[in-house]
Amino acid sequence: MRARYTEWLEKDKLLLIQGWKRDGLTDEQIARNMSINPRTLEKWKANYEPIRQAIKRGRTEVNFIVENKLLKKALDGNTTAIIFWLKNNWRDKYNDSTLGPEERKMIQAKMRKLEADTRVSEAKALLAEQVSSQNNAELERMLKLLEVEGTEDGD
Template identity: 55%
Template sequence: MAKGQYKKWLKPENLVLLEGWKRNGLTDQQIADNIGINRRTLDKWKVKYGHIGRALKVGHEAANYAVESKLLKKAMSGNTTAMIFWLKNNWRDKYNDSELSPEERKLAIARMRKLDADTRISEAKANAVEKLSSASDKKLDTILDKLIEEAQDDGAKESTN
């Protein structure tokens, strides 16, 4: 990459081009290829040179708004597919195909509680390991193993209730 190549892309006409590419649905990889740079370089430019980052963001948002507007118009004109799509994505609590039975809901809740407990235990173990010396690792493992067993016992009790 030639030094200073980014300067060309800070010119207003090139910022409009970047925005247009993003609005037309090009990925950052495709845009980097069009410019003749590596994708990581484009990522750095987006952070370092705000005009480039904003052009790509505005282009993406403009495309989203344009598609949203057309979808809404189709839905309002009676296009059933557009109506279903709109409602499922904008009124999820009411129009959701994945209704769970009460039993499935309880099972999902129990699994989430177990996952949360396991996560808290893992985080506590990681924090404790960082704070304690290597000599006390065996003691810590014993304590944490007991906590894990208790959490599993509690999870088993909750899922049977």
């Protein structure tokens, strides 16, 4: 007999789903516990807010539980927990990078330019595939136009 989504919309079933997620089960394990295919669970999450919220609440609860345990260990003087907490909560101040803020901004700008250049190159390749080899002049004109537009986007 196939499980019907309506039975999983009942309060006690939603609490069960939430508890499974809080206990650390994956969505695939939850689907197995519900006797449904993982793809079915994905569809149900997309279509039925109570099921999606039960999973979300379970995940949020376990995140808070773990976060509180980590904080307690950090406050108790556990050096590893302190380092982990600081690196994840004050990334700008506590990181392993030797780069200054300006250097990081410059690297990010270079990455954005590289991504833009990559998009232009991909567009050129696509355009070259679409334009026939008999029309080389038109291809050259379009490629030049792409180069100009790509330079303007990168600035």
